Amino acid sequence: MREDTIQRIRQFTFDRDWDxxxxxxxxxxxxxxxxxxxxxxxxxxxxxYDLEHVKEELADVLVYCRDLLDxxxxxxxxxxxxKMDKNEAKYPVEKAKGRADKYDRL
Amino acid sequence: MREDTIQRIRQFTFDRDWDxxxxxxxxxxxxxxxxxxxxxxxxxxxxxYDLEHVKEELADVLVYCRDLLDxxxxxxxxxxxxKMDKNEAKYPVEKAKGRADKYDRL
Amino acid sequence: MREDTIQRIRQFTFDRDWDxxxxxxxxxxxxxxxxxxxxxxxxxxxxxYDLEHVKEELADVLVYCRDLLDxxxxxxxxxxxxKMDKNEAKYPVEKAKGRADKYDRL
Amino acid sequence: MREDTIQRIRQFTFDRDWDxxxxxxxxxxxxxxxxxxxxxxxxxxxxxYDLEHVKEELADVLVYCRDLLDxxxxxxxxxxxxKMDKNEAKYPVEKAKGRADKYDRL
Numbered sequence: 402m403r404e405d406t407i408q409r410i411r412q413f414t415f416d417r418d419w420d421x422x423x424x425x426x427x428x429x430x431x432x433x434x435x436x437x438x439x440x441x442x443x444x445x446x447x448x449x450y451d452l453e454h455v456k457e458e459l460a461d462v463l464v465y466c467r468d469l470l471d472x473x474x475x476x477x478x479x480x481x482x483x484k485m486d487k488n489e490a491k492y493p494v495e496k497a498k499g500r501a502d503k504y505d506r507l
Numbered sequence: 508m509r510e511d512t513i514q515r516i517r518q519f520t521f522d523r524d525w526d527x528x529x530x531x532x533x534x535x536x537x538x539x540x541x542x543x544x545x546x547x548x549x550x551x552x553x554x555x556y557d558l559e560h561v562k563e564e565l566a567d568v569l570v571y572c573r574d575l576l577d578x579x580x581x582x583x584x585x586x587x588x589x590k591m592d593k594n595e596a597k598y599p600v601e602k603a604k605g606r607a608d609k610y611d612r613l
Numbered sequence: 614m615r616e617d618t619i620q621r622i623r624q625f626t627f628d629r630d631w632d633x634x635x636x637x638x639x640x641x642x643x644x645x646x647x648x649x650x651x652x653x654x655x656x657x658x659x660x661x662y663d664l665e666h667v668k669e670e671l672a673d674v675l676v677y678c679r680d681l682l683d684x685x686x687x688x689x690x691x692x693x694x695x696k697m698d699k700n701e702a703k704y705p706v707e708k709a710k711g712r713a714d715k716y717d718r719l
Numbered sequence: 720m721r722e723d724t725i726q727r728i729r730q731f732t733f734d735r736d737w738d739x740x741x742x743x744x745x746x747x748x749x750x751x752x753x754x755x756x757x758x759x760x761x762x763x764x765x766x767x768y769d770l771e772h773v774k775e776e777l778a779d780v781l782v783y784c785r786d787l788l789d790x791x792x793x794x795x796x797x798x799x800x801x802k803m804d805k806n807e808a809k810y811p812v813e814k815a816k817g818r819a820d821k822y823d824r825l
Contacts, residue, residue, distance in 0.1 A: 402508065406584045409591055417598060418605040422763045425561070426553035429546045430762050432568060433645055436542040437755035440535045444748050445713035445740045447532035447659070455531070456581060460590035462538060463572055463583060469565060473558070477569060478512045484566035485515055492523060499524040501657035528657045536656050539751055543649035550642050551634045551819035553765070607763035614720065618796045621803055629810060630817040637773070638765035641758045644780060648754040652747045659744035664791070667743070671787060672802035674750060675795060678781055687774060689781060690724045696778035697727055704735060711736040 402467060402477075410467050428469040435461040508573060508583075516573050534575040541567035614679060614689075622679050640681040647673040720785065720795075728785050746787040753779035 414420055439458035442450045470477055491504040500507070520526055545564035548556045576583055597610040606613070626632055651670035654662045682689055703716040712719070732738055757776035760768045788795055809822040818825070 402587065403584045406587050406591075409588070413591060413594065416600045417603045419603075419607070421605070422607045424553060425556065426549040427763055429542075429549050429561075430642065430758055433539065433542040433546045434755045434759050434762060436535075436539040436568075437752045440539045440748055441752050443532040443535050444752060445745055447530055450531065452579070455535075455579065456586045457590050457593070459572065459575060459581070460586040462542075462568070463587055464590065464594075466565065466569055466572070473561065475562060475565070478509045480562045480566040481508065481512050481569055482515070484563050484570065485512075485519060487563070488519065488570075494522045497523045497525075499527070501525070501528045533657055536652055536748065539755075540649045540653050540656060543646045546642055547646050550646060551639055614799065615796045618799050618803075621800070625803060625806065628812045629815045631815075631819070633817070634819045636765060637768065638761040641754075641761050641773075645751065645754040645758045648747075648751040648780075652751045655744040655747050659742060662743065667747075667791065668793060668798045669802050669805070671784065671793070672798040674754075674780070675784055675799055676802065676806075678777065678784070681777060685770070685773065687777070690721045692774045692778040693720065693724050693781055694727070696775050696782065697724075697731060699775070700731065700782075706734045709735045709737075711739070713737070713740045 402463070407467060410464055411471065414468065423468055423472055425469060425472055428465055428472060431465045432462060432469065435465055508569070513573060516570055517577065520574065529574055529578055531575060531578055534571055534578060537571045538568060538575065541571055614675070619679060622676055623683065626680065635680055635684055637681060637684055640677055640684060643677045644674060644681065647677055720781070725785060728782055729789065732786065741786055741790055743787060743790055746783055746790060749783045750780060750787065753783055 414423065435458060439455065439462060442455045442458060469475075470480075492507070496507040497504075520529065541564060545561065545568060548561045548564060575581075576586075598613070602613040603610075626635065647670060651667065651674060654667045654670060681687075682692075704719070708719040709716075732741065753776060757773065757780060760773045760776060787793075788798075810825070814825040815822075
């Protein structure tokens, strides 16, 4: 996300004095709630979805993720790379290639 | 997210031939599943959480969001700014300040 | 659910002194968390799922729903029938037959 | 749930020819989606919630759970008791009493 987009999200919250509602737990709930509005786009069909609606709901997930990163003082690239270290170890290419199994079943 | 982090996520999927599983619907399910692993960090307490665990689960949400952006050919800043346009219109500062009500109750 | 099953769930909570954790909000989180463990059974395939795992996760959802009914003093048949009244009005047979559209699109 | 309530749910689906949409995967998505509409009642506050709204959303979760039980030919009491057997073994009273820790941390 570009720095100006991040600043816009922060300003939106600041202008409305909504930081008081943004506890980590409330933001975690919000990410799940928005993720399920996204999922609702695919509730009855995997292929017949409204792309404009998908874009809006995915954006909502991303905004709340950004709010939580901010609230906890986290760096997005740092936590993602740290998790990718683990994913790469848990799912070695030779074992995981072409298989959707969970790591403990490989 | 930095370009090198994005590339790492893409390479991870490519190396394992997992793109075949990454339908938009499956990725939407995955975002919800990971969002709920994040929520589980706050299941019984809003304040007593394991930050390291939170970082991992939030990273998982962000990775699947990136996968879905890629799969649908979307630009993160574009969809977020487009949604922020709507949010700013739905929640005018003078009405929404300090209130957690949904826009249709303001 | 049979009365003896309901009593078993209540006894389980009572014996462990877990009622203190069972706020309505925590139970709502728990229902979502378990619903997503159920969803995980279908993460990468709609048809190739582990039925035994599905049964366990669906049971977990049902147990937390029962906990929430109890906590709020609700009668399952009453709230379900009350909602079915609304569903039947929102989705008239002649309009909704064979269509998965949301009521506001019928 | 009483037998007449169960029959009403079945008739509702039958009259609208909606069984075609009720794959196990779609019902699992639906349970998660409704669970998150329930969670939304507690998004910004654990204590200040609209009980009527909670009742409706919990009813929606229960209806989709019933649909999934039907679709898979499952007996609610059987799967819940089978899961309670496991829960009782995983959370022995002497270890779990008054603690919200997951079983692998007891």
